[in-house]
Amino acid sequence: MSKMQYLVAMPTIAIVGATGLVGKELQKVLKIRNFPVDELRLFSSKDSAPNFRGVDIAFFCVSASVAEVLIPKALEEGSLCIDSSSAFRMEPHVPLVIPEINPSALKGHKGLIASPNCTTTLMLLALAPLHAVSPIEKIICSSYQAASGAGARALEEMRSKASLHESPQNNSGYNEEEEKMHWESQKILGDDSLVVSATCVRVPIPRVHSLSLHCTFKEEIALDQAEELLKNSPGLEWVDHAFTTDEASGKEAVFCGRLRVARDDPKSLELWVLGDQLLKGAALNSVQIAEECLK
């Protein structure tokens, strides 16, 4: 158990990694959403010794290796830690939370809550309303990931060279991002039988991840019903026209459209999902987790 017993109404906030792309977005999101802040302490990921004394909520927007070192220190000081890195996501005692989907996972947390991989979050936000009606058996996903998902340097590189990039494969044949989508989806939806076969590719887009999804459900969901569910889900916005990534950039919502029954398989639906991976895929989801904890 952390020392933190409850959260104060006007917390002292720390952002670790405040100068990175996600950290900067997080500062904006706190302001836009009028998140209560008594004091705000900003640390860059290079600050070797951020001081967490008196910090009620610490947001970590740093790499997994930095998070692994700093989060134990913040927990010792009793800070509620919200981590957007992959460092602790798969630890059984660490809730992995998308507030629209599994807020109940926050119950009995031990001071550390993980925010999922950006691509996982966008995908599940669109699929969870359908999963609630008929369980997902399998997802085949191809991603079109923005350069800013790989940090500020990748964004600069993109501007000089428009090309697609892949990451090296693991022994499984899948790369790290593709593995995360499988295992994190199982944990968030609480279903060990769920299969995610993902192909993750980086495209020369400054911002906004897009996903081509082919999703097989246990039972057939009628197209009308699926559309109705997607139109009425929190955090989701239905799109019925040709849509570019620019239109989703800087928006809190995740957008979905191009819904159709897969050719020759009535139990499978295909849809196109896109969202700002720096917002719902990272900073916004972390702030929403904090909001949920303050309720």
Added chain:
Amino acid sequence: MSKMQYLVAMPTIAIVGATGLVGKELQKVLKIRNFPVDELRLFSSKDSAPNFRGVDIAFFCVSASVAEVLIPKALEEGSLCIDSSSAFRMEPHVPLVIPEINPSALKGHKGLIASPNCTTTLMLLALAPLHAVSPIEKIICSSYQAASGAGARALEEMRSKASLHESPQNNSGYNEEEEKMHWESQKILGDDSLVVSATCVRVPIPRVHSLSLHCTFKEEIALDQAEELLKNSPGLEWVDHAFTTDEASGKEAVFCGRLRVARDDPKSLELWVLGDQLLKGAALNSVQIAEECLK
């Protein structure tokens, strides 16, 4: 039957649409491959009355609507017509040919041969060697299509704005490009039961289409065997490192890699395929068809 009975050793060639992206590539391909040319007549797609008298082989690199008007005129003059547009691809008496896959479809042609949709060609070139060992039942494909696939103007637009683009859906839920991939694949592989569930998206890449493929076969193909087949297929080049679209630009080969058994489905393989859609996807395939006819 066209008037053309046989092809001369040094043919007179016409290129209709010679100033477009594909037409320009076609001129280069003829030179590079030392295609025999007695006389070369170049027509822009705006030439209202190209004269086909004496033309042995006419390459059409124009839109379907222009091809529909001009090809009958060339056939009347006895020219062998090779059409890269979609105008006649699905006509039963018109062979739809990828020379590495179905050269026998050329037998008994009536003077008009169609070259398939660029994305279809790249996909099938990679999958045909596997299909020969165990028939494909279903392909789930997500494309990452270069701007130049939509013509010179789209290429210019891309340079000013990096964003993803989709095309509007038909009543089926699929767009025109996605429909082509399904129906043309059935025709080329000669299998009406084959299913292609495609999602085609344009990305801000100047050149080279990429494909994320999830392919289910009738019988399991061992990973080793599949890799061996892909490494030894004409027109294909195996890639075992992270590969960017730039590296495939301007190359005749279609590249494939990232092969793996799909998570939890031994009958499905996933792979990444990329190729220059102006070359093997269009100009090169058309020239190869002509070469095959001259044999």
